[in-house]
Amino acid sequence: KQEVTQIPAALSVPEGENLVLNCSFTDSAIYNLQWFRQDPGKGLTSLLLIQSSQREQTSGRLNASLDKSSGRSTLYIAASQPGDSATYLCAVRPDSGAGSYQLTFGKGTKLSVIP
Amino acid sequence: EPEVTQTPSHQVTQMGQEVILRCVPISNHLYFYWYRQILGQKVEFLVSFYNNEISEKSEIFDDQFSVERPDGSNFTLKIRSTKLEDSAMYFCASTLGGAANYGYTFGSGTRLTVV
Numbered sequence: 001k002q003e004v005t006q007i008p009a010a011l012s013v014p015e016g017e018n019l020v021l022n023c024s025f026t027d028s029a030i031y032n033l034q035w036f037r038q039d040p041g042k043g044l045t046s047l048l049l050i051q052s053s054q055r056e057q058t059s060g061r062l063n064a065s066l067d068k069s070s071g072r073s074t075l076y077i078a079a080s081q082p083g084d085s086a087t088y089l090c091a092v093r094p095d096s097g098a099g100s101y102q103l104t105f106g107k108g109t110k111l112s113v114i115p
Numbered sequence: 116e117p118e119v120t121q122t123p124s125h126q127v128t129q130m131g132q133e134v135i136l137r138c139v140p141i142s143n144h145l146y147f148y149w150y151r152q153i154l155g156q157k158v159e160f161l162v163s164f165y166n167n168e169i170s171e172k173s174e175i176f177d178d179q180f181s182v183e184r185p186d187g188s189n190f191t192l193k194i195r196s197t198k199l200e201d202s203a204m205y206f207c208a209s210t211l212g213g214a215a216n217y218g219y220t221f222g223s224g225t226r227l228t229v230v
Contacts, residue, residue, distance in 0.1 A: 032215045043121075043206060043223035044158070051215040089158065091219075101146060101210070102171055103219065105158040 002027045004092055006106035013080055014114050021075040021109045023090035028071050031095040035064050035075050038087045038108065047088075048075070052095060080113045087111070117141040119222035121207050127228045128197055136192045136225045138207030147190045148208040148219070149182065151175070158206065164190065197229045 003026045013019050023033070032051045036044040048057045048064040050073065056065040063076040073090055087110045091103040120139040128134050140147050149161040162172045164182055179201075181193045190209075194201055207222045 032218070034218050036221070041204075041226070044208075044219075044221040046218050046220060049216070049218035053215075091158070093215075100171060101148065101163045101213065102160040102173070103150075103158075104160070107157050 002092060002094060002104040004090060004104050004106035006088075006090060006109050008109060009107065010110040010112070012112040012114060015080060015082060017080050017113075018076070018078050019080055019111070021077070021088050021111070023073040023075070023106055025071045025073075025092050025104075027094065028068050029095045030068060031093045033064075033066055033073050033090060033092050034103070035062075035073075036089045036091065038089055040087075044089065077111075080111075082113045082115050085111055085113050117220070119207055119209055119220050121205075121222035121225050123225060124223065125226045125228070127230060130199060130229055131196050133193065133195050134197055134227060136194075136205050136207075136227070138190045138192070138222055139188050140190055140207065140209035141211075141220055142188070144209035144211050144220070146170075146210045146213065147182075147184070148210075149192045150206045150208060150221075151203040152206065152224075153200075153203045161192075194227075197227075199229050202227060202229045 005024050034049045035047040050066040061078040066073045087108040089108045091105045094100050122137045147164045152158045162176045163170045204224045206224045208219045210217045
């Protein structure tokens with residue numbers, strides 16, 4: 001059974017700092033990995049999707065990398081801003097061959113950017 | 116940008132009552148999902164739906180739950196005889212297709228409180 005772990009559980013940084021959020025998964029047979037942002041009491045906003053054949057994806061100040069063989073992904077946020085404060089979730093979709101669409105989520109990293 | 120719309124945003128119901136959570140997926144998407152998040156816990160998969168039938172469901176999705184696409188736009192989750200432990204945020208999501216480059220779009224959720 002796939003397990004997704006995110007470390008650290010919480011992170012507090014001063015504004016302007018670059019930071020890295022980590023995600024690890026136990027089963028490397030994944031189809032893709034998606035990073036989401038969740039604001040308190042709100043829904044999930046998709047940030048980046050990395051297919052299993054890709055190594056990284058970039059969107060603005062965000063860069064996500066994937067090392068499928070080692071079961072790891074990182075989300076790099078450059079020049080952090082107070083508006084980046086949120087919980088960041090990673091989720092993997094299995095490459096089960098049977099066409100599973102079931103995402104397995106980590107518990108998230110709660111990021112606080114201090115002005 | 117196209118959105119997944121969920122109503123209501125918050126529903127309070129008495130234990131034993133039936134509730135219907137409603138979702139309008141993105142119009143050209145073909146795959147629909149329900150996930151839930153109990154307070155403080157991970158987001159969990161409930162069910163996926165394609166071509167007017169359930170394609171996959173988790174252990175959580177027992178006979179108490181059912182899904183329906185009653186018309187060309189709505190996708191509903193019905194919970195019969197609600198229990199206290201059904202209290203959670205319920206998220207609807209959709210994807211355009213099943214390929215690895217198609218990510219999930221989530222709605223903003225319905226917070227269900229069972230009293």
